[in-house]
Amino acid sequence: MSDYDFPILEVLNLWKSYNGHQAVRGLDLEVKKGEIFGLLGPNGAGKTTTLKIIAGLLKMDKGIVKIDGIDISEEPYDYKKLIGYLPENPTLPEYLTAEEFLGYVVKIRDIPLNEIKDRINYYLELFDLEKRRKDLIVSLSRGMKQKLALSAALIHKPSLLILDEPLIGIDPTGQHHIKIRLKEMIKEGRSVLVSTHMIDTAERLCDRVGIIHNGRNVASGTLEKLRRIAEMGEDSTLEQMFLKLTQEAEEVVEEKPMRRRLFGLFRKRK
Amino acid sequence: MGKIITVLVFKIKQYFGSLRSSKASFFLGILAFLSLNSIGFLFGIGLPDTPFWTEPGLLTDILSAFLSIFLALSLTLSLRGGVTAFQAELDFFFTSAIRPRQYVLSDLLFQFVVLHVLFSPFIPFIIGLTFRLGINLMIALIIALVYEIYVVLTLLTMQSLGALNLVAPYKRTKILIGGIMMALLLPSLSFVKFFPVKYSDLPYPSTFVAKAMFHLLEQSTLELSNIYFLGIFVVLAFTFHYFISKKNLFYYIRPTIMLSFGESRPQAQAIQQRRAVETLGPLTTFLALDPMKGSLTSFLIKKHLIRMIRDGSLFSAIILFAIYGAVSVITSSLPSDTSARATSGPLFMLTFYSALVPSILAISWNSYERENLWIPLTSGGHIVEYFKSFFVALLMAALLLPWGLIIISLPFTGLSSLWLILSALAIASFSSAFAILTLILIKMPREGSISAGYFFIIFLPMIGAYAGALPFLTMLIFAPDYTIQLQLLLAMFLISYLATALIGLLKLIERKVKSIKI
Numbered sequence: 001m002s003d004y005d006f007p008i009l010e011v012l013n014l015w016k017s018y019n020g021h022q023a024v025r026g027l028d029l030e031v032k033k034g035e036i037f038g039l040l041g042p043n044g045a046g047k048t049t050t051l052k053i054i055a056g057l058l059k060m061d062k063g064i065v066k067i068d069g070i071d072i073s074e075e076p077y078d079y080k081k082l083i084g085y086l087p088e089n090p091t092l093p094e095y096l097t098a099e100e101f102l103g104y105v106v107k108i109r110d111i112p113l114n115e116i117k118d119r120i121n122y123y124l125e126l127f128d129l130e131k132r133r134k135d136l137i138v139s140l141s142r143g144m145k146q147k148l149a150l151s152a153a154l155i156h157k158p159s160l161l162i163l164d165e166p167l168i169g170i171d172p173t174g175q176h177h178i179k180i181r182l183k184e185m186i187k188e189g190r191s192v193l194v195s196t197h198m199i200d201t202a203e204r205l206c207d208r209v210g211i212i213h214n215g216r217n218v219a220s221g222t223l224e225k226l227r228r229i230a231e232m233g234e235d236s237t238l239e240q241m242f243l244k245l246t247q248e249a250e251e252v253v254e255e256k257p258m259r260r261r262l263f264g265l266f267r268k269r270k
Numbered sequence: 271m272g273k274i275i276t277v278l279v280f281k282i283k284q285y286f287g288s289l290r291s292s293k294a295s296f297f298l299g300i301l302a303f304l305s306l307n308s309i310g311f312l313f314g315i316g317l318p319d320t321p322f323w324t325e326p327g328l329l330t331d332i333l334s335a336f337l338s339i340f341l342a343l344s345l346t347l348s349l350r351g352g353v354t355a356f357q358a359e360l361d362f363f364f365t366s367a368i369r370p371r372q373y374v375l376s377d378l379l380f381q382f383v384v385l386h387v388l389f390s391p392f393i394p395f396i397i398g399l400t401f402r403l404g405i406n407l408m409i410a411l412i413i414a415l416v417y418e419i420y421v422v423l424t425l426l427t428m429q430s431l432g433a434l435n436l437v438a439p440y441k442r443t444k445i446l447i448g449g450i451m452m453a454l455l456l457p458s459l460s461f462v463k464f465f466p467v468k469y470s471d472l473p474y475p476s477t478f479v480a481k482a483m484f485h486l487l488e489q490s491t492l493e494l495s496n497i498y499f500l501g502i503f504v505v506l507a508f509t510f511h512y513f514i515s516k517k518n519l520f521y522y523i524r525p526t527i528m529l530s531f532g533e534s535r536p537q538a539q540a541i542q543q544r545r546a547v548e549t550l551g552p553l554t555t556f557l558a559l560d561p562m563k564g565s566l567t568s569f570l571i572k573k574h575l576i577r578m579i580r581d582g583s584l585f586s587a588i589i590l591f592a593i594y595g596a597v598s599v600i601t602s603s604l605p606s607d608t609s610a611r612a613t614s615g616p617l618f619m620l621t622f623y624s625a626l627v628p629s630i631l632a633i634s635w636n637s638y639e640r641e642n643l644w645i646p647l648t649s650g651g652h653i654v655e656y657f658k659s660f661f662v663a664l665l666m667a668a669l670l671l672p673w674g675l676i677i678i679s680l681p682f683t684g685l686s687s688l689w690l691i692l693s694a695l696a697i698a699s700f701s702s703a704f705a706i707l708t709l710i711l712i713k714m715p716r717e718g719s720i721s722a723g724y725f726f727i728i729f730l731p732m733i734g735a736y737a738g739a740l741p742f743l744t745m746l747i748f749a750p751d752y753t754i755q756l757q758l759l760l761a762m763f764l765i766s767y768l769a770t771a772l773i774g775l776l777k778l779i780e781r782k783v784k785s786i787k788i
Contacts, residue, residue, distance in 0.1 A: 055648050057788065077651035085648040091641040095580035096559065096573075097545045103561035107569050107658075108649045116561050135554070136580075152506045152645070 008033045008160050008191045009054065014063035016049055023049040025215040027063075030194050031160065034186055039195040040242060041145075046215040047195040048088055051164050054193070055085040067160055084158035088165045090149035094138035098129050098148055101137060102155060109156040125152035129176065134202030142169045149256075150178065154185075161185065163194040167201055176248075179205055203238045213246045277359075277376035282383060282403045284356050285527070298725070303387060310391025314398020326488065327470065330480045334469035337420060337476035342454040343778050344428040348447050348525055352432015353377050354384075357525040364520040371515040374433070378425050385421065394416050409490055412482050416497075420503060424506040433514040436522035458596065469557050475503040546582040554579050565651065570659035575666065583634035584667055586625045591671045594623050624698040625735040627668040629728050632705035635660070635728065640709075643788045657710070661702050661776065666733050668698035688761060689746040696739035696768050703775040704734030710779065713787045738771060 010108065011029035015022075023045045031037040041047050052058040054065055056072055056079065065072045070079045077211035111119060126132045132140060134173045146169055153161060161182075167175045182192050183207065195203050202209050203223070203251060215239035219229045223238060230241040289299035322329055347354075354377055363373060386393065393414060400410040431450070435443050457472060459465035469477050482496035559573055576586035646656045670695045680687050708730045736743075741764055749757050 055644075057647055058643060080650045083648065087644055091644070092638070093577065093642050093645075094544060095551055095556060095577050100559040102578075103559055104569075104573060105645060105649070107561040107566055108646055108651065108652050110652075113562065116296070120561075132557070136547060136551045138544050138551065156649075213513055 006033055007031060008068055009037075009193060010064070010066045011050070011054065012064040013062070014050065014065065015052065015061045016046075016053060016058065017061060018049075019031075023215055024053070024060075027215060027217050029210055029217055029220070031191050033191055034189050035207040036182060036186060036192040036194060036205055037263055038202040038209040039193065039211035039212055040197070040199065040209050040238075042197060044211045046210055047197075048164055049215075051057075051085075051193070051195055054240065055083060055162050056080050056183055057085075081156075082159040084153035084156065084161045086149055086153040086161075086163045086166055088168075090146065092137050092149060093138065097134050097136055098124065098140065098144075099133040101135070101148060102151060103257075105152040105155055111156055117198045119155050126181065127151055143171055143174050146170050146196060147174060147178075150181075154181070157190070159190055161190065161192045163192065165179055165196055166194060167196070167198065199237075199239045209238065211242055211245050218245050274376040274379070274764055275371050277363060278379050278383075280363075281354075281356070281359070281376065281380040285357065285380070285384060286387075288321050300480045304387060307391065307394040310394035311398040313391070313643070314395040314400075316400045317395075317399065318402055326481070330477075330484050331460075331469050333480040333483065334474065334476045335461070337479055338454040338469060339458065341476065342429065342451045344424050345431060345447055345451050345454075347443065347526075348428050348432035348435055350432070351523055352429040352435050353519070353523050354381060354527050355523050355525050356527050360523070360525060361666065364523070366711060369516065374511075374515045374519065375427060378422075378429060381425055382421065383743065385425075390421070400679050405487070406490065406785055409486055412492065413486050416479055416486075416500075419500065420475065423475055423500075423504050423507050426504075426511045430507065430511045430514050433517065433519055436519055437514070439518050439522075439655045473499065475500055478503075508768055547580050550582050550585070551580040556736070567659050567662075568654055570656055571666075574660050574663035577639060578631060578634070578663070578667060581634065581638055583631055586634075587630055587667060588671070590626065591623055595675075597621055624668045624672055624694050625701045625732045626728075628664045628698065628701040628705040629731045631664055632727055632731070633668055633724065636709060640788060643786070647786075647788070653783055653786070657706055657783050658776065660707055661779070664702035664705060665698050668702060669694055672698075688757070689742065691747050692761060692768075693739060693742040693746050696742040696764075697735045698771055699768065700738035700775075701731040701735035701771065703779065704731040706779055707782065710782045710786050739766065 009029065009031040010162060011027060013083045014024050014027040014029075016024040027046070029037075029039075030048070039047050039050065053060045054072075056076055064098045067079055067082045071083065073217065093104070096104065099120060102123060103116070106116050106119060115162075121130075124133050127150070129144060129148060129151070132144065137145060146166070148167065150163075150166065153163070166178060170178065182194075185192060186207075196208065200244065208222050210218065211218045211226070219226055221229070223241075226238070226241050226245070227234065227236055230244045232237070232241055232244065280449070289295050306679050317323060322332070353374060396410055396414050396417070396423075399405065400407070431443075431447050435447065454474070454476075457465055457467055457469045460468045470481070477501040478496040482493055482500070485491065485493040485496070554576070557572075557576055557579065558570070559576055561569065563569070566573075575584075643653075646653050673691060676690045676694065705727065708727050712726050745757075745760060745764065749760070752760070
């Protein structure tokens with residue numbers, strides 16, 4: 001077993017409800033070292049809730065979440081040192097300049113003093129923000145803000161990068177740069193967990209995909225494995241597999257109340 | 271007329287609509303209305319018992335100053351067009367067959383209504399005064415009418431200059447508006463002898479109104495010369511308004527109202543903050559945040575202060591200080607010279623300012639900065655440092671100006687300054703700590719209508735500040751009777767009490783912050 005087969009992230013039997021609505025129902029998930037894992041699901045499937053729990057922003061009702069063996073419930077601070085997080089709609093302190101914002105992030109992330117300048121400069125150049133470094137974030141375009149937020153998620157070289165719909169609002173060139181940067185991260189032995197509802201993104205970018213529906217992981221694996229699970233041919237696309245698997249999951253969910261109704265009927269007759 | 275009423279009703283429903291979202295919102299709205307208006311009423315009841323009442327000249331000056339400042343502040347809206355518009359109005363009314371003048375008139379009526387519901391303590395003041403003195407009802411009505419004429423004059427001037435600024439957005443227009451504001455505000459310096467001319471000596475509309483009112487109060491007759499001069503101003507303003515409102519202002523008006531009364535909506539707040547940062551931020555980028563310098567705590571303190579400066583919330587606090595400063599100066603300019611009054615002015619200013627500023631800054635933090643908490647929350651164990659540094663930043667903002675003022679006045683106040691300094695420190699410390707605790711423990715809705723959370727964030731820090739600082743405030747009043755040695759001993763004892771209380775509060779913050787919700 002190579003080093004890359006070990007899971008960097010383990011999520012076991014995760015449950016979370018809000019105001020009586022069960023958002024996540026016993027979800028299991030595993031991201032291996034050096035892979036990009038895509039969390040694919042329709043709106044309201046529970047992707048963002050799952051990512052927020054993994055990022056330490058939401059408290060789970062039940063379950064286990066570990067990164068590199070460190071449990072979020074037991075050692076939350078050591079755990080968070082290993083992650084970088086990019087929310088779906090990142091809100092940034094718009095009163096800071098781009099450079100000041102990255103300075104704030106490196107300071108709060110305990111980056112050694114002698115590395116601070118190099119890291120800030122590197123990411124500003126990498127995402128073409130060099131010329132705007134002294135500008136207030138409020139004056140940057142949406143795409144620039146997204147790139148700045150991604151820089152903040154990457155700047156401390158996390159073991160696991162958690163991205164919630166990272167390509168929304170970014171122009172094609174920007175998307176291309178981000179994809180290249182993510183592939184580079186993988187080469188460095190780090191991992192990415194990305195949530196998306198864009199099937200083509202998942203198909204092109206991810207090594208493995210987990211299909212999440214109604215708070216459950218319906219199926220996960222490489223494209224070939226998903227084809228086997230969905231019992232579809234080699235020429236089937238991820239979109240077709242996704243539709244079939246989520247439809248099947250829907251049917252399973254709908255069956256349950258029917259069974260309950262029937263059993264209830266028998267009980268009454270007794 | 272039909273269209274004017276339609277637009278007016280829409281604007282009123284839009285502005286006060288959030289109060290209809292729930293019974294609690296409606297109740298809180300009524301409470302806000304009553305508490306805002308009761309200030310004027312109580313002032314009217316109590317005024318005849320104050321030393322002001324025996325100084326009609328000073329009272330005329332104060333009332334004229336109040337009315338002139340009201341006009342000057344209204345003109346700040348002229349710099350943004352003088353018309354209040356919601357985005358929906360731009361989309362629906364501006365694309366309809368309504369004429370600009372009809373729209374502007376409906377807006378004038380809308381501003382008149384809002385002003386009387388929320389920002390006008392004068393009518394309740396007249397009612398209070400009528401109750402207290404048993405003034406003839408007709409006289410009271412005429413006084414109220416004179417005041418209403420001044421309000422209409424203010425709105426006409428504000429809208430006309432705003433429209434001029436829209437159709438001719440040149441420097442000279444802004445200089446004209448700025449010049450009028452300066453002319454209206456400068457005589458207020460006469461209260462501290464920094465300006466040679468008093469309001470009562472100037473031919474300002476506010477002076478004519480103030481003189482007419484006091485003449486009515488004293489002699490129950492209307493002095494026609496004052497009304498005549500006021501009428502000239504009204505005719506001039508109306509003529510200017512008539513011509514300027516002919517222009518097609520719809521090309522230039524931009525939405526100015528993002529939030530209804532008591533409404534909380536992150537998107538709108540974000541737009542407001544963006545505007546504030548766009549206006550003020552570039553002026554302050556010389557204050558750079560350098561990660562290479564200082565510890566994490568000092569870095570975070572500077573970051574919090576930069577936020578307060580760049581989004582303008584500290585500026586609001588400074589304006590508040592100026593208002594309390596003016597009240598303090600007017601109070602101390604009274605002829606009566608008891609020692610109680612010598613301390614009551616600064617005490618009033620200190621307690622209100624130092625207790626209120628952390629609440630104001632905590633509200634702005636909740637609106638603009640809570641959503642940015644994902645950065646420290648996903649970064650490891652520095653969320654505690656984040657809030658401790660926020661506490662220090664609040665303390666600095668609440669203390670800087672009062673301490674500055676106390677230190678400047680040190681040669682005149684002697685040892686009593688020690689108690690002023692300590693009282694300010696205690697009030698600001700308790701208020702800052704309670705403001706942060708409230709932010710952590712009560713998650714105020716970022717979306718929706720007026721919420722009890724805002725009442726908590728205003729009142730809990732103030733109650734905490736007064737309760738915690740009570741021993742210091744007591745000493746501020748009674749210490750002058752004690753010997754210097756005893757005063758120093760008591761000061762040391764109370765400093766130990768403050769330090770112990772603060773350590774306890776900071777520990778509580780440290781414990782509770784781990785469960786904070788974004």
